């Protein structure tokens with residue numbers, strides 16, 4: 133995956149039955165082109181059926197969470213190798229809903245990230261500020277500490293992707309303007325530049341997430357540091373998701 137072609141990631145959250153998932157994937161696959169980079173983060177129970185329904189296509193299926201341990205007495209948890217065994221190729225880590233409703237700390241997310249690297253499942257690290265933090269002017273400070281704590285001691289970023297998801301824009305219908313999103317993405321890329329150097333930071337894929345729709349996808353992807361989109365609500369409708377995938381092919385990309 134390179135920054136030249138936008139990456140579109142759907143996040144179904146806790147939605148869809150087995151039948152709904154199968155018919156969605158079966159409807160999506162014929163609409164994809166060889167060069168598309170499209171991923172779907174689905175509930176655990178839908179990973180295997182979605183993987184089966186997308187066999188032979190470019191669509192990649194992943195999970196929305198995992199535990200940091202390799203196995204053991206952790207009732208209700210799922211390990212990276214279990215996800216891989218059923219065909220998941222990536223995992224979302226640190227989504228704001230995990231942080232907010234399930235008390236996930238930066239430290240825990242850091243441990244999960246290390247586990248993902250060790251067990252070779254590609255992580256998408258989610259970060260972003262709340263409305264209160266933004267209004268108090270703390271956005272960059274929050275991003276700085278989320279990045280610093282998640283990546284503490286990490287020397288090799290491997291296939292890490294980072295999703296900037298301002299909490300105030302998730303599921304609210306309030307998308308960050310392209311300027312606001314670009315500003316945060318630029319900050320993240322500069323931060324990575326400072327820690328890992330230009331060679332690494334200029335190649336790392338940065339995704340924007342938060343109420344992305346068919347109407348907003350193209351302009352967001354036109355921004356210099358926005359390499360892809362993480363889409364919740366609009367990924368539940370096959371028509372909307374296909375439209376976003378389609379339009380993303382024509383987004384103006386000027387990555388130097």
Ligand code: PGA
Pocket residue numbers: 143297301302303304305341342343344362363364365366
């Ligand atoms: P949304 O969700 O598109 O419904 O705002 C995005 C996300 O939480 O990943």
